[in-house]
Amino acid sequence: MVLRLYNTLSRRVEPFEPLAPPRVTLYTCGPTVWSYAHVGNFRTFLFSDLLRRYLEYRGYDVFTVMNLTDVDDRIIKAAGEAGTSVREFTDRFAEAFFEDRDYLRIKPADLYPRATAHIEHMIALVEQLLDRGLAYRGEDGSVYFSVGAFNGYGRLSRLDTRELKPGARVSSDEYSKEDARDFALWKTASTLDETVGAAWDAPFGRGRPGWHLECSAMALAEIRGRFGIETLDIHAGGVDLVFPHHENEIAQSEGATGRPFVRCWMHGEFLLIGGTKMSKRFGNTLTVRDLREEGVDPASFRMLVFSTHYRQQLNLTDEALEAATEGAQRLAELRERLGRAAAGASPDGVPREVEQLERAFAEAMNDDLSAPNALAAVFTFVRVANRRLDEGAWSAGEAAAVIETFDRIMEVLEVVPRAEVEDDLTAWVAERIKARQRARKAGDYAAADAIRDEVAACGIDLKDTPEGTRWTKRAG
RNA sequence: GGCGCCGUAGCCAAGUGGUAAGGCAGAGGUCUGCAAAACCUCUAUUCGGCAGUUCGAAUCUGCCCGGCGCCUCCA
Numbered sequence: 001m002v003l004r005l006y007n008t009l010s011r012r013v014e015p016f017e018p019l020a021p022p023r024v025t026l027y028t029c030g031p032t033v034w035s036y037a038h039v040g041n042f043r044t045f046l047f048s049d050l051l052r053r054y055l056e057y058r059g060y061d062v063f064t065v066m067n068l069t070d071v072d073d074r075i076i077k078a079a080g081e082a083g084t085s086v087r088e089f090t091d092r093f094a095e096a097f098f099e100d101r102d103y104l105r106i107k108p109a110d111l112y113p114r115a116t117a118h119i120e121h122m123i124a125l126v127e128q129l130l131d132r133g134l135a136y137r138g139e140d141g142s143v144y145f146s147v148g149a150f151n152g153y154g155r156l157s158r159l160d161t162r163e164l165k166p167g168a169r170v171s172s173d174e175y176s177k178e179d180a181r182d183f184a185l186w187k188t189a190s191t192l193d194e195t196v197g198a199a200w201d202a203p204f205g206r207g208r209p210g211w212h213l214e215c216s217a218m219a220l221a222e223i224r225g226r227f228g229i230e231t232l233d234i235h236a237g238g239v240d241l242v243f244p245h246h247e248n249e250i251a252q253s254e255g256a257t258g259r260p261f262v263r264c265w266m267h268g269e270f271l272l273i274g275g276t277k278m279s280k281r282f283g284n285t286l287t288v289r290d291l292r293e294e295g296v297d298p299a300s301f302r303m304l305v306f307s308t309h310y311r312q313q314l315n316l317t318d319e320a321l322e323a324a325t326e327g328a329q330r331l332a333e334l335r336e337r338l339g340r341a342a343a344g345a346s347p348d349g350v351p352r353e354v355e356q357l358e359r360a361f362a363e364a365m366n367d368d369l370s371a372p373n374a375l376a377a378v379f380t381f382v383r384v385a386n387r388r389l390d391e392g393a394w395s396a397g398e399a400a401a402v403i404e405t406f407d408r409i410m411e412v413l414e415v416v417p418r419a420e421v422e423d424d425l426t427a428w429v430a431e432r433i434k435a436r437q438r439a440r441k442a443g444d445y446a447a448a449d450a451i452r453d454e455v456a457a458c459g460i461d462l463k464d465t466p467e468g469t470r471w472t473k474r475a476g
Numbered sequence: 477g478g479c480g481c482c483g484u485a486g487c488c489a490a491g492u493g494g495u496a497a498g499g500c501a502g503a504g505g506u507c508u509g510c511a512a513a514a515c516c517u518c519u520a521u522u523c524g525g526c527a528g529u530u531c532g533a534a535u536c537u538g539c540c541c542g543g544c545g546c547c548u549c550c551a
Contacts, residue, residue, distance in 0.1 A: 029551070037551080044551040072549055157546085158479070184549090211549040238551030239481095245549080269481085270545070279550060307489065307499070313482075313544060320488050323500035330499090333513060364490095372490055376498035386514055445509055452511080463512050470513090 003058060003366045005234075006311060008242060008265040009156055013368045016264065018233040022061045025227070026052055027219045027262075029237035029245070030066035030112065033093035034075040038285035039301070039316070040271040040278035042104060044238045046302060047268035047310040047369075049106040051236065053412045054365050063226070064109040067218055068094055071115050072211055076198050085197040087116065100288035104298050105414045111222060115214040116198075122209045122217040123202045125256055126185050130204065134255040135185055138176040141205050143186040148179050150251045156265060157243035183248050184210035212248035216261070220253060235262040239269055271305075272315040286316070299332075299417040300325040306371035306413060327379070331416045334382050336472070337389050338406065341399035348397025353388065354405045357381040361409050371413070378409065419473040429460055433469050436462070 003016045018024045028048040031037040037045075048066070055062045069075075070090040079089035094114070101108070115122075126143055129135035134149050147153050177183075189199035189207045198208050209217075223229050230253075237246065246265060253261035270277050273284050291301060304324035308314040357377060364373035385402065388394050394402065410416050432455050439447040452462050459474045 031551075032549085041551045047551090069549090074549080159547090240546070240550050243547070268551070270551075272544070275543070277545070277550085281550070303499090304488085309490085311481090312489090315488090315544095317487080319486095319500080323488055326501090327499050330513095337514085370490080372488095372499095373497080376490065379498055383515080387516095390515055440509075443509085449510075461512065464508070464510095465513080466507095472513095 001362055001366050003054075004368055005264055005266060006368045007263075008246075008267050009262075014264075018060065019229060019231055019263065020227070022059060023227070024055050024060045024062045024233045025065075025223050025229075026055070026062055026234045026236065027065045027067075027215070027232050028109070028235075029215060029241055030068050031093075031097050032069040032072055032074065033090040033097060034072070034078055035093060035280065036096055036287040036289060037100060038278055038280070038287050039291065040273075040285065041238075042100065042106075042288060043271040043305055043314065044236075044268040045101070045106055046104065046305045048236045049414075050306065050310070050371060050412070051234070051266065051369060052107060053414070054369060057365075057408065057412045063223075064107075065111045065113065065219065065222055066109040067215055068097070068112055068114045069211070069214060070094065071198050071208055076192060076196055076208075079196040079198075080192050087197060089196075090114075096289075103288055103292065104301060113218040113222065115209060115218070118214065118218045118221060119200045119209065121221040122186075122213045123200075125213065125217045125220070125252065127203065128256040129185065129252065132255060134251075136178065137204060138178070140176045141188040142176070142184050142207065143204055144177050144182040145185050145248065145251060145255070146178065147181040147183070147251065150255050152254075153181070153251050154247065156250055157247045159243070159247065183212065183244065185213050185252070186210060212245055212252060215245075216249050216253040216256070219249075219261075220257065230257040230259045230261070232262045234264045234266055236266040236268070239267040242267055268310045269313045272313050275315060278316070296321065297325065297328065297417045299328040299415050302413070303328045303375075303415040306415065307375060309368075309370060309372055311368075327375075328415050328417050330382060331378070331410070332418075332472075334385055335403075335406065335410075335416055338385070338399055338403050340467075341389055341394060341396065342403055343396050343399075345396035345400045347401035347404050348395065350401045350405075351388070351394060351398050353381065353384050354402050358405055358409070365412070374413070375415075378413075381406075421473050425458075425460075425473075429455055429471055433462065433471065437469065 004013045005016045006013045026048070028045070030045070031041055052062050052064050071086055075086055075090060079086045082089060126135060129145065130143065133146075135143050135145050137143050153159065186202065186204060186207050187210060188205060193199040193208055199206055200208065219232055219235070220230055223232060235246070250261050272278065273286065276282060276284065278285055300321060301324070304316070304321050305314065307324060360377035360380070361374050364370045364377055367373070432451050436448045436451040439445070439451065455462060455471070461472050461474060463470045463472070
């Protein structure tokens with residue numbers, strides 16, 4: 001079965017063919033580390049994580065890069081106000097980003113290049129563009145990309161088929177550009193830039209990089225150095241980056257190398273809250289920290305995100321999050337049951353229900369990463385598996401085989417809650433369960449129920465099964 | 477003004493020409509000391525509205541209504 005992905009460049013779902021299989025180069029536009037990334041930002045990163053994990057499930061050797069933008073207008077302004085350097089200012093948010101990433105169980109990328117660590121590559125790229133006549137120095141000393149000189153500008157965002165809103169950006173521009181469409185590659189250093197340490201020497205003048213430059217420079221530098229190529233297999237990001245960011249990346253990169261920059265462009269849709277886009281500007285953001293404080297399990301959030309296709313807007317609501325939590329919990333229950341049924345046996349005989357699961361899962365994911373359908377396949381399997389377990393239809397070896405597949409699929413979605421339990425809690429619960437059993441045997445159900453309430457207050461749920469009392473810690 | 481996406485049960489959400497997946501919630505049942513979990517059964521003759529194309533449309537076309545996004549260094 002072929003993996004098919006939607007390519008923004010063609011506006012079509014097309015077969016995915018990496019340049020040099022089994023290697024896949026995946027570059028995702030990461031956060032601007034000027035504040036805590038909100039869960040809307042993380043929806044995109046989760047989408048990228050899903051893509052990466054599924055590619056790996058398919059056997060590809062995925063090389064992943066995510067940039068950290070640590071120098072831009074917002075950062076400089078904020079650092080100036082805080083009276084710190086850009087470096088100092090961004091460090092803590094970069095750190096926070098990694099914490100949040102880990103909390104949401106996003107697999108770390110191979111590289112997280114920071115813009116300020118690649119100034120030399122950016123300078124080289126600008127020089128190349130100047131040499132090729134695709135860039136020029138403006139009256140203010142800044143260097144601009146000459147859109148008119150680059151053939152094919154607007155292919156990604158279909159600029160040729162649209163008109164700019166009258167007066168939207170032409171007159172309001174603060175720089176000296178020859179053409180309104182031109183964009184800054186290198187901005188002359190201002191006093192503030194110098195103050196916060198956001199200025200570097202370059203042959204074409206002291207200054208700092210324009211926003212789009214970093215992705216082109218870093219992506220090219222990393223894959224050129226490692227694989228000797230100048231074309232990425234996949235470049236991902238949020239839909240808002242299609243224009244101008246990615247359009248400009250193409251112009252810079254292809255202008256400099258003369259080679260296709262990216263084979264497949266993928267864009268994730270927005271996370272909405274209260275029906276509108278989550279954005280710092282609207283003051284309606286929610287961070288991963290907020291989620292943590294509210295006791296939202298990472299598996300719940302992942303489940304919520306993957307329950308909607310990545311190219312569809314997703315409205316974040318308490319009800320939806322609750323539904324996702326319940327669903328995720330169901331997966332955890334099944335996984336635990338399977339573990340008990342397998343009882344440490346080695347895989348022996350693959351039940352056909354498992355083959356069905358794997359087929360349905362792959363079919364869904366192959367269709368442009370249809371996680372909602374993949375989850376439907378998983379839940380259908382959950383019902384069937386529980387029935388088989390009720391019937392005692394699977395041997396320990398078969399259960400072990402089921403686990404093997406189930407876990408491999410969950411490795412892609414990573415939506416099974418994991419409740420970490422401390423040893424002393426375990427000992428305490430074990431003691432309480434014994435006390436409750438004594439009460440139950442004595443027929444003192446009031447006392448037994450009191451103990452159940454007691455542990456429930458500590459987040460522990462007790463379940464009486466034919467094999468004895470089991471307990472689980474509620475997620476979150 | 478230009479470009480684009482979306483509107484499916486109480487909620488979330490698949491389905492893009494062949495007669496409505498899946499999850500959550502809800503109702504009843506099995507099991508249980510009671511629960512929990514799990515399983516079984518039920519829950520949209522109907523897919524924003526109106527026309528049209530077709531043997532057949534949630535799916536294609538047109539118009540209308542409603543929501544969202546991009547055109548601003550916003551994931």
